[in-house]
Amino acid sequence: MPFDGELQDFGLADILQMLQMGSRTGALSLRRGEEVGTLYFREGELVHATFSNLTGEKAAYQLLRWQMGRFRFDTSILPTRRSITISATNLILEAARRADEVEGLKGGMPPEKTILQLADVDTSMENIQLKPNEWKIISLIDGKRSIDQICVACSQEKVDTLQTLEKLLSHGLLQPIGAVSDSDELIDLEE
Numbered sequence: 001m002p003f004d005g006e007l008q009d010f011g012l013a014d015i016l017q018m019l020q021m022g023s024r025t026g027a028l029s030l031r032r033g034e035e036v037g038t039l040y041f042r043e044g045e046l047v048h049a050t051f052s053n054l055t056g057e058k059a060a061y062q063l064l065r066w067q068m069g070r071f072r073f074d075t076s077i078l079p080t081r082r083s084i085t086i087s088a089t090n091l092i093l094e095a096a097r098r099a100d101e102v103e104g105l106k107g108g109m110p111p112e113k114t115i116l117q118l119a120d121v122d123t124s125m126e127n128i129q130l131k132p133n134e135w136k137i138i139s140l141i142d143g144k145r146s147i148d149q150i151c152v153a154c155s156q157e158k159v160d161t162l163q164t165l166e167k168l169l170s171h172g173l174l175q176p177i178g179a180v181s182d183s184d185e186l187i188d189l190e191e
Contacts, residue, residue, distance in 0.1 A: 004072035007032075012064055013092045015071060020044040020088050027077035032069030035152075039063060040079035046088040047079050053155045056083030057091065061157060064095035065102075098159050105162045109169065110176045112148035116141050116165070119175040137164050143177060 007030070015028065016039070023044035030037045037051035037059060051059035084091070118141055130138065133156060140150045151161045168174045 004070065007066055007069045007071055010071070012066060012071070015073075016046065016088045016092060019073065020046070024073070024075070025078065026073055026075035027079070028071060028073045029077075030063055030066060030069055030071050032066055035069075037063040037066075040077075042079050046084055046091065047082045048084060052152060054157075057086065058157050060084060060091055061095045061098055064092060065099050065158075098157070102159050102162060105159065105166060109162065109166055110147065111179065112151075113146045113179045114176045115143065115146055115178045116150070116169075116174045117143035117177045119172055121173060133160070134164050134168065137161060137168070138173075141174060146179070 012030075019028065019041050021044065025042050025044075026040075028039040028041065030039070035052070038049065039046055039060060040048040046060065049056060049060040049063060051062050054062060086094075118138070137150065137154060140153050145153065147162075147165060150165065151158045154161045165174065169176075
């Protein structure tokens, strides 16, 4: 028997605990605007999750941050794989800890709607020593994507992406050039 509703009416952590206590099997689909994610349960145990280009615990951590959107639990969709090995309770606690860490990082960074570009640096990019995941994030900096869009496009957890962006900003390798408004128009920071 499917059920659905709004996440602002039922917290996602509460829904997970209800499914766990009810030993439910099925898929909890989540939608927030264009974003879609799914949490899969087998006999009340969270066993798999998908969101964007993430799977498993990484996907679940991102979805557990959602406070708005729609949900629908469908018992006719069964989990086909297992990518989560920790309990839903531990996952909820870890997601809360990570959300606190993301909030802490935001204090030292421009707002998430800020557009970034590569800064003019005195040295060639070839001479800059970066780790592979840092180069991956650099490759997403195109002067059109916001910090939030970069986090979504990157195949790692948001907290890791924000930490790298903070590092690149503090070293002067990136610079903010504008922000995306609610209507997706570029707002120039110089104005």
